[in-house]
Amino acid sequence: MKTKVALITGGYTGEAEVSFKSAAFVHSQLDQERYAIYPITISADAWFHVNDAGIKSLVNRENFSLTIDDHLVTFDIAFIIIHGTPGEDGRLQGYFDMIGLPYTSCNALTSALTMNKGYTKAILADIADLFVAKSVLLFANDRATGADRVAAALKLPYFVKPNAGGSSIGMTKVKELAELAPALDKAFDAENTGSQVLIEEFVTGREFSQGIFRNAAGELVVLPATEVKTTREFFDFEAKYIPGLTEEITPADLTAEQQERASRILQDIYVRLNCRGMVRVDFFLEQESDRFYFIEINTIPGQTPQSFIPQQVRASGMKEGDFYAALIEAALQP
Structure with a gap:
């Protein structure tokens, strides 16, 4: 059958x-x-x-x-x-x-939680060797005074993004204070984004995305990382979906120590958030400090032929069909 x-x-x-x-x-x-x-x-x-x-x-x-x-x-x-x-x-x-x-996929609680970037960061803040950018979380009733709060708490430049949602919709990099109010409006007005806006201090470094999943034997399997290099200001919606704007390098050029550290961090994230199935974690490697900074986690990552996870599956030596079968068989385990 x-x-x-x-x-x-x-x-x-x-x-x-x-x-x-x-x-x-x-x-x-x-x-x-x-x-x-x-x-x-x-x-x-x-x-x-x-x-x-x-x-x-x-x-x-x-x-x-x-x-x-x-x-x-x-x-x-x-x-x-x-x-x-x-x-x-x-x-x-x-x-x-x-x-x-x-x-x-992940269960209802984990899925709901990880759609909220600010709440997720708070839970992951004390994982060993994982760093989070300093940030301010604004709610709908903070909209009128939010720019002043951000300016008082954070150093330019900022990343302004909806606290829920995906595909970098509604996101802006702010270099000058005059750009902050329009960026907040853009994020608050983005569709299906939870009426919350997260503003983070900008981290200068290399950007990576890396998948992890639990197989039918109950083992955590960390896939090779992908480095993202874009001609855009940052990895926005256009960079993700318009061919030619982004170079994606899989497997990423990381030292053995960096690979081991990233693998350990990803496993800690997966366990801390009680994840299931496949997830993808995006992070920066800060140039000066060699620190990994958490960006966000995606619990239903893209699966087009060009998406990160299929790239990483192929780089690991697996076939995509075997990978998807492993997800199904793991989910069927009692």
Whole structure:
């Protein structure tokens, strides 16, 4: 019997387009002889599956089942590939917990927590050899006075970004105080970003992204790091998704000691946040101090052929299909 996989994509935000591409790649890599894969689109209007003939079937949300040609289809596992709401912020995870369907991502609490960059930093602040940039977290009622608070607490330049959300949407690098108020407005007004804004002191250094996952044997596996070099001011939305603006080097050129230190830090982060499945951690290596500075964690990282995680899987010697199968089998463990 094939394992029936609900491959869940779409979402309620502008990241849905990337989610569709990620899900298509996962689908193309999974072993069709081993897994019966049903792509499921979740949008604000409907939850549905479209078969090869173009026939749409709505999801029964009472038990997340489909009826296709008068045949009831239930699932063994949900493979969540929604970047942003509701697949990355804990909402779907809570739903699946309630109906008893296993899934491949972090649980509801971890997913919700890690969507909040400021709260995540607070929990990770005392991990050995991991540093966090000095920051100010503003809430909606701080909007009128926020610029003054930031100027009094932090040194220029700043990174201003929504405290939730992804793909660097709503983010600005601020070099002069005159740029701060417009940057705060941009971050507060970004869609689905939690009405909170995080402002951090800028860290000068090399930028890296690195994946980690737990396999079916319960072992933590750290993937090779990717170094990100961009012609943009920083690794923003355009740098992430417009070809030619960014150079990505996998595996990154790190010393053996730096690799060992990064691996240890990633494992500590994974355990501290009670992660499941695959996650990706972004960090800076400060040039002068050789310190690793935490940027953020992504619990549903991109899975297009060019995304960091597939690059790192290939660099580790694994095939993407085997990697995705390992995530499924780990999630099916009791």
